[in-house]
Amino acid sequence: MNDAPLPFNRRLDEAMEKTGSLLCVGLDPRVALLEEPVEDFCRRIIDATWEAAVAFKPNAAFFEALGLDGHQRLATVLGHCPPGRIMVLDAKRGDIGSTAEAYAHAAFGVLGADAVTVSPYLGGDSVAPFLADAAHGAFLLCHTSNPGAADLQHLEIEGRPLYLHLAALARGWNAQGNLGLVVGATYPEALERVRAAAPELPFLVPGIGAQGGDLEASVRAGLDALGRGLLISSSREIIFAADPRAAALRTRDAIDRARG
Amino acid sequence: MNDAPLPFNRRLDEAMEKTGSLLCVGLDPRVALLEEPVEDFCRRIIDATWEAAVAFKPNAAFFEALGLDGHQRLATVLGHCPPGRIMVLDAKRGDIGSTAEAYAHAAFGVLGADAVTVSPYLGGDSVAPFLADAAHGAFLLCHTSNPGAADLQHLEIEGRPLYLHLAALARGWNAQGNLGLVVGATYPEALERVRAAAPELPFLVPGIGAQGGDLEASVRAGLDALGRGLLISSSREIIFAADPRAAALRTRDAIDRARG
Numbered sequence: 001m002n003d004a005p006l007p008f009n010r011r012l013d014e015a016m017e018k019t020g021s022l023l024c025v026g027l028d029p030r031v032a033l034l035e036e037p038v039e040d041f042c043r044r045i046i047d048a049t050w051e052a053a054v055a056f057k058p059n060a061a062f063f064e065a066l067g068l069d070g071h072q073r074l075a076t077v078l079g080h081c082p083p084g085r086i087m088v089l090d091a092k093r094g095d096i097g098s099t100a101e102a103y104a105h106a107a108f109g110v111l112g113a114d115a116v117t118v119s120p121y122l123g124g125d126s127v128a129p130f131l132a133d134a135a136h137g138a139f140l141l142c143h144t145s146n147p148g149a150a151d152l153q154h155l156e157i158e159g160r161p162l163y164l165h166l167a168a169l170a171r172g173w174n175a176q177g178n179l180g181l182v183v184g185a186t187y188p189e190a191l192e193r194v195r196a197a198a199p200e201l202p203f204l205v206p207g208i209g210a211q212g213g214d215l216e217a218s219v220r221a222g223l224d225a226l227g228r229g230l231l232i233s234s235s236r237e238i239i240f241a242a243d244p245r246a247a248a249l250r251t252r253d254a255i256d257r258a259r260g
Numbered sequence: 261m262n263d264a265p266l267p268f269n270r271r272l273d274e275a276m277e278k279t280g281s282l283l284c285v286g287l288d289p290r291v292a293l294l295e296e297p298v299e300d301f302c303r304r305i306i307d308a309t310w311e312a313a314v315a316f317k318p319n320a321a322f323f324e325a326l327g328l329d330g331h332q333r334l335a336t337v338l339g340h341c342p343p344g345r346i347m348v349l350d351a352k353r354g355d356i357g358s359t360a361e362a363y364a365h366a367a368f369g370v371l372g373a374d375a376v377t378v379s380p381y382l383g384g385d386s387v388a389p390f391l392a393d394a395a396h397g398a399f400l401l402c403h404t405s406n407p408g409a410a411d412l413q414h415l416e417i418e419g420r421p422l423y424l425h426l427a428a429l430a431r432g433w434n435a436q437g438n439l440g441l442v443v444g445a446t447y448p449e450a451l452e453r454v455r456a457a458a459p460e461l462p463f464l465v466p467g468i469g470a471q472g473g474d475l476e477a478s479v480r481a482g483l484d485a486l487g488r489g490l491l492i493s494s495s496r497e498i499i500f501a502a503d504p505r506a507a508a509l510r511t512r513d514a515i516d517r518a519r520g
Contacts, residue, residue, distance in 0.1 A: 030358065061359045064366035068335050072328045092355050094379055096406040098290065099321045106324035119354055119379045121401055123408020141381055146356040148383020151429055155422065157415045162422075169411055 008137030026235030268397030286495030
């Protein structure tokens, strides 16, 4: 018997299968909107929404902006992971060599995340340290929904946009089965092209709701061959809803309907 | 009289002129190598080297990897800035919209840096929040010295590599005079091409020393029209030298000779 831990992508897939949910609740606690300590707010949201969700995605920026104890607060939230769920730290880190190793240790060893979002501009050897431990994963920025995505991501490289070139590279970097891609929801046809370029990688898809993404089209465009492979992330529509639990269940059900 | 604060690039240029130095001491405190608290180590290095340096560059990764109090330690180091010197936080942040605003606030408002390194993959609107306050600056990753630089940065876009395309874009993003570029020292001919593409932007040039960059060739290739415009960053060769002060003075003098 092999008692090595499951590679991250397998673990994520099993969590999707067991929970029956593709919903990721984005914890973007804009401080101006809060009336309680950020870690209390986030734990309350997790408690209210976890039955509808397979994953949570706290964003490091909002914790770091709160003060010098931001990482303590972030670790408290990451440590509040319900059973069978996945904690993705949205930190968009990226550096070379031993510096990337230090960021990976900070994300997984110090803060306690299961996976972390990573920026690709420095290339494969800057991503590798985040993939060294197969039990932990990285989601690599591939195609985003903001206007500035056109500046680099849409540039044509030998007839295809840079983000598709990157998707193909990322497939090759996934030797351990723990790499995924961040693909925004705003353009379902782009999501479909990334899915064709990287059939077996899980996608983290932010932009459902406030960012204007079409949920149904995005889910259909992004599902993998097993009808999973997608973390559909919604933040403000759930965490600032009058009833976050109801909003999470509603979003999970809408995703379910789109899965058909 | 206009009492608005100087734009960051002007402030950096004045610091280079007043100190007569282009040396940036990179504070990459790999913890395994330290026998004292990291903030004590860094302050000792700053005290020993500041007469030779115009800037210091602590790398956030090594502080974040130390534990949940990494940002407290980082702020202590950033707060130990000698008079007339510049503190560049090497954090390679990058995200969209309000998230990038939160990272900018964390870097400048919470941690107290003068400038921060930023990743370009998400495009101009992800860089803009780091440039909103002209008194603070950002250095945008443009061309790096690691093997993985070839994966994206060297891809051809209409006959020129992506990093030169980015350098041209960055010129346009520098409306407030507070944007610079990170350009590795390993390939002086690349540095020369980036200088031609962005004549007026300051460059942060890591890779002198351990990363194998040729100091003299890099300085000649990267100087701006005033014979400045370069922060030549050296880390391990100075901070882990038996005599960091002597190592810093030696590096400053070598840069001076290359300036001619």
